[in-house]
Amino acid sequence: MRFDRRQFCSLIAGAATASLWGSAAQAQAPAPSSPAMSRTTAYAFSFKGLDGSDLRLAHYAGKPVLIVNTASLCGYVRQFSGLESLWARYRTRGLQVIGVPSNDFGGQEPGGAAEIVHGAKAHGVSFPLAVKVDIKGETAHPFYRWAAVQRPLDTPRWNFHKYLVGRDGLIAASFASAVDPLDARMIAAIEKELPGA
Numbered sequence: 001m002r003f004d005r006r007q008f009c010s011l012i013a014g015a016a017t018a019s020l021w022g023s024a025a026q027a028q029a030p031a032p033s034s035p036a037m038s039r040t041t042a043y044a045f046s047f048k049g050l051d052g053s054d055l056r057l058a059h060y061a062g063k064p065v066l067i068v069n070t071a072s073l074c075g076y077v078r079q080f081s082g083l084e085s086l087w088a089r090y091r092t093r094g095l096q097v098i099g100v101p102s103n104d105f106g107g108q109e110p111g112g113a114a115e116i117v118h119g120a121k122a123h124g125v126s127f128p129l130a131v132k133v134d135i136k137g138e139t140a141h142p143f144y145r146w147a148a149v150q151r152p153l154d155t156p157r158w159n160f161h162k163y164l165v166g167r168d169g170l171i172a173a174s175f176a177s178a179v180d181p182l183d184a185r186m187i188a189a190i191e192k193e194l195p196g197a
Contacts, residue, residue, distance in 0.1 A: 041169025045143040047100060047130035050113050055098055055128055057143070062167050063094035064193035067143070069135050070099040071108035071159035072119030079160050080123035082181030086190065087127040094195045097127040102135045105158045147171060162186070166193045 042065065043058040057065060068083060080099075087097040101116050103109040109116065109132060120129055133141040135156055140148075147163055148155045154174035155161075162179065164186075166172030173189040180186075 039170075040146060042143065042146070042165040042171070043169045045141075045146065047098065047133070047141070047143070050101075050117060050129045050131055053128070055130060057165065057169075060094075060096045060165075061169065063096060063195060064167060064172070064190055065096045065098065065165040066190070067098050067100060067163045067165065069102045069104075069144075069156050069159055069161055070120070070129070071102065071105065072111070072116060073108040074106070074159040076158075076160040076177055077119070077123065079181055080120060080125050084124050084126065086181050086186075090190060090194065091127075095190060099125065099127060099129040100135065100141070101129060101132040102159070103132060104134055104136050105156075108159060164189050164193065167195065 043061055046054055046056040046058075049055050066083070066086065068079075070080070071077070083097055083099070086095065091097075099120065101109045111119075113131065116129065116132065133144075135141060135144040144156070150171050151163075151174050154171075156177075158177040160177045162175040162181070163171055164173040164175070172193050173186075175183070175186055175189075
């Protein structure tokens with residue numbers, strides 16, 4: 001098939017127009033919507049309870065959760081009574097306290113489940129305790145790896161470090177080992193996160 005010059009120019013012009021209109025249509029068309037990126041919260045994590053229960057943080061959504069790495073032989077072990085006081089005072093208003101035994105600091109939680117329970121009970125603990133886990137390094141429990149990303153300057157440096165997870169599932173506050181559970185700053189942070197506060 002032979003084309004004369006006019007037909008050839010007409011074909012080229014038509015192709016250019018189609019290409020131009022196609023580009024304009026693509027530019028005006030809305031970009032395909034992508035699902036919103038969801039931010040990971042503490043509700044993605046759980047601990048295995050010493051009693052065999054599953055301590056799923058999602059179960060406490062909308063309520064504050066105080067997560068404390070504990071050790072039976074630590075000098076701060078007296079804080080168990082303060083944590084128990086918080087639990088007794090605020091549990092009916094929604095506060096959940098979870099003790100997370102760890103042997104990471106000073107080898108101060110060397111025993112198994114029976115020894116951990118015995119040590120906690122000796123201090124009147126009735127709030128849930130998790131099985132012993134690592135809280136630092138590559139073998140750290142996923143919650144603690146997440147918390148280290150969320151609060152890189154507030155990671156546990158010793159036993160009885162306290163993370164307060166707020167009603168939104170994010171870390172609302174972090175308290176070092178030396179901060180007593182009944183410290184006014186902790187009380188204020190907890191009360192701010194209680195439902196209805």
